[in-house]
Amino acid sequence: MKKEEVPQDKGNLSNINMKELVYATDEKGNYTTALSTGWEPKTIALSNSIDEISERIAVAKEQVENNERSPIYYFMEVSRMDLSILSSYVGMWQWRVKRDFKPENFKGLSDKVLQKYADAFDISINELKNFKTN
Template identity: 80%
Template sequence: MKKDEVPQDKGNLSNKNMKELVYATDEKGNYTTALSTGWEPKTIALSNSIEEISERIAIAKAQVENNEVSPICYYMEFCRMDIGVLSSYVGMWQWRVKRHFKPRVFARLSDSILEKYAESFNITIEELKNFKTN
């Protein structure tokens, strides 16, 4: 896209008086940078993905409240992780992390394992053990 055609739509950044750095071509066809306040398709896609993440967090919260899954599942969603990312942070196989989603298995986890999860979620072991639904 040419530098003078960089979109300046109202986006997530325009409310904060910020601009995004994007690549464009100048009049000679060379790549250069330009500032953009937003681009409507990108804003829509970002809003949709944030909405989906919020829904997944709410579902995980309800499942913890109903004792269907452990708090590990909620914090994984809240921290925008998936099984692969979380398992790499805690240094365990994915099947083992999934197993820790079961409330009965979670209740028997040692503090050393819980510490790995707590560190990954940037919370304390007590916060992980005593999940509060605010």
């Protein structure tokens, strides 16, 4: 897109008076940078994505409250991770991490394993062990 055509729609960044750096072409066809306050399709997609993440976090919280999942699952969602990412962060097989989503397995985890999870979520072991859903 040409530099003068860079969208200046009201976006997520306009609320905090910031602009996004984007690439565009100048009058000679060379790539250059330009500032944009937002682009409506991107704003809609981002908003939809944030809504979906919020819904997944709420479901995870409810599952922990109902003793269907362990706090590890909730913090994975809050941290915007998936099983693959969390598995690589803690250095364990995916099947092992998935097993730790079960409350009965979570209760038997050693502090060493809990520390790996706590480090991945940037929280303390105490916060992980004593997670309150309220």
